[in-house]
Amino acid sequence: MIDPGLAGKVVLITGANHGIGAATAQAFAAQGAKVFLTAHGEPPAWARDPKGLPNVVEAVRAQGGHAEAWEADLADPANIPELFDRAEEAFGPVEVLVNNAAHWEADTFLPSDEERSNKLPQLWANRTISTITAGSHDRHFAVNSRAVALMMAEFARRHIARGATWGRIVNVSTDGASCFPGEVSYGASKHALESYSRAAAVELGPYGITVNVVSPGPVQTGYITPELEEKLISQIPLRRVGQPEDVADAIVFLASEQARWITGQLLYVGGGNTMPL
Numbered sequence: 001m002i003d004p005g006l007a008g009k010v011v012l013i014t015g016a017n018h019g020i021g022a023a024t025a026q027a028f029a030a031q032g033a034k035v036f037l038t039a040h041g042e043p044p045a046w047a048r049d050p051k052g053l054p055n056v057v058e059a060v061r062a063q064g065g066h067a068e069a070w071e072a073d074l075a076d077p078a079n080i081p082e083l084f085d086r087a088e089e090a091f092g093p094v095e096v097l098v099n100n101a102a103h104w105e106a107d108t109f110l111p112s113d114e115e116r117s118n119k120l121p122q123l124w125a126n127r128t129i130s131t132i133t134a135g136s137h138d139r140h141f142a143v144n145s146r147a148v149a150l151m152m153a154e155f156a157r158r159h160i161a162r163g164a165t166w167g168r169i170v171n172v173s174t175d176g177a178s179c180f181p182g183e184v185s186y187g188a189s190k191h192a193l194e195s196y197s198r199a200a201a202v203e204l205g206p207y208g209i210t211v212n213v214v215s216p217g218p219v220q221t222g223y224i225t226p227e228l229e230e231k232l233i234s235q236i237p238l239r240r241v242g243q244p245e246d247v248a249d250a251i252v253f254l255a256s257e258q259a260r261w262i263t264g265q266l267l268y269v270g271g272g273n274t275m276p277l
Contacts, residue, residue, distance in 0.1 A: 004256030009095045012084070015172075017037075017039035018047045018052070018222075019221035020248060022059075023245045023248035024098055024252070027251070029060045033096070035067045036069070039071060040101070070083065080147065093164065100172040102186075104140075104183070107186075108129055109131070148193050155169060156204055164207075171213045175273060202264065212254045212259070212267065214247060218241045219247060235273065241271075
């Protein structure tokens with residue numbers, strides 16, 4: 001029998017009001033971990049399972065787990081130390097950090113609707129997309145890059161101050177991070193997250209903290225239409241789109257005792273949709 005060694009661990013999960021974050025909360029709770037959850041606002045209108053934070057907390061508790069939550073906008077740096085304070089007040093020092101929260105809006109370098117329809121016909125049919133602006137850039141990077149960096153720094157500061165020797169950080173990216181036409185700021189901000197993660201793995205390794213990245217492929221959280229799903233399936237070796245639980249299980253693995261000598265790595269979780277050289 002494999003024991004992931006997560007019973008009693010305190011796990012802080014961002015972006016936990018639906019989809020991958022909600023599934024991750026339940027996956028950790030199933031291993032006996034105590035989960036502290038955060039998100040900003042209600043789930044998007046397209047969310048397949050728009051639970052919202054209170055319902056995710058209730059779902060964890062219903063399966064016998066321990067969960068608390070606090071809504072916070074991670075684009076505001078002042079919320080980050082308070083988020084850790086609240087988690088510590090609820091359960092004790094955070095030992096596992098899962099940075100899953102993300103800002104997303106479609107932006108492109110193309111200047112007109114006509115050119116967009118010609119160049120991005122499949123993915124962006126019937127979806128709103130705008131030319132990149134300073135605002136679209138900054139909104140992505142504030143949450144997807146800067147907040148992740150500040151969350152890791154706050155985690156490390158508290159870990160080192162208390163003399164801890166075991167810690168896990170798992171950051172959630174996208175398999176389009178290296179090049180994401182139609183979602184240029186989203187992809188670039190996630191690419192920055194990956195760079196931050198590798199640097200953190202080097203710097204925090206001596207303190208017993210592993211830092212890894214999960215890079216999901218197409219995951220059905222509600223945004224994939226039947227037409228798009230049909231097109232995607234033909235490109236995925238395992239011939240299905242992902243489910244939030246597929247990614248959640250990979251996150252739990254990277255936090256587990258079985259992943260104790262894995263750090264600085266990017267794990268693609270997408271049914272073979274992306275295979276790096």
